[in-house]
Amino acid sequence: MQRPVPLNEEIVLDPKRYIVSKTDTKGIITYGNEYFIEIVGYSEDELIGQPHNIIRHPDMPKIVFKVMWDRINSGKNIKAIVKNLAKDGRYYWVVTDFEPKYDPLTNKIIGHTAYRKAAPKKAVEAIEPIYQKLLAIEATGGMEASGKFLVEYLDLKKVTYDEFVDSLIEYRGLTKLFFEAMKKLFG
Template sequence: MKKPTPIDEEIELDPKRYIVSETDEKGKITFCNDYFKEISGYSEEELMGSPHNIVRHPDMPKIVFKLLWQTISAGKNINAVVKNMAKDGRYYWIFTEFEIRKDTDTGKIIGYHASRKNISKHVLAVIADLYAKLLEIEKTEGVDASEKYLINFLKDKGDDIEFANIMEEIHKFY
């Protein structure tokens, strides 16, 4: 499936509705609710079995997903702000709660559950600026330099903050 061309038009999310999806341990979609289909513009047939990055917007820095996957692969839940892209190229920002799903017998990670909601414009402005800076660094210096910048950004806030808690920490500072 060909990736859409991004357009500079935001999809306004309903603050009373959640976008929900589940993936297997490799990130392939195994469930999505009707609101996810509605907002993304993809049919259930297009989404099922597809990598969740089908909705990844090119404005998202790679370091965010690198650290996100490191965190959830280690068995830790995480919250993150993500800019996604719909099938028609429009975008939408979401606050996502990633939860690990484990096999009850073995304790092995078998997938991930994500529920998303809209976020405040104030927090979004901070995140958008940070992500733009990280993306700029990645394009010129690479992902490792972007990670170093992010770590220093968090340290400059006065605490030794883990990426897993970045969104909660940003809420505190702004």
């Protein structure tokens, strides 16, 4: 499937709606809720069986996805602020909470669920320059160099990745309740 050409037009997400998708352990889409399908613009048949990176926007640094995959493949949840790409080339920003899914008999990871909602404007404004810097570093020094920068940036701020993202998205109150409710509903 050919990737769309990014446009400089944002899809404004409904703050009262949520996006849910599920993948297998290799990142192949196994489920997408109705709003996910509506926003990305692919039909359900076009999405199921495709790698989740079909919606990866080129403005997203590779190191962010490496951090995410390392965490969820080790059985840990992670939240991230992500810019995604729709089929028509438009983009949208989300806060994503990834969670591994386990086989109840073997306790091995069998898939992943991503719960998403519209990213707060101030979180996007704060993360976008960092992502641009990471992309510039990746272009000249590769993902290892961008990873080093990210670690140093977080060390300088004296926060973990999780604490940094939580502070940007204000992970408390209604935001926290939202993600907890989605996990109960789709978990």
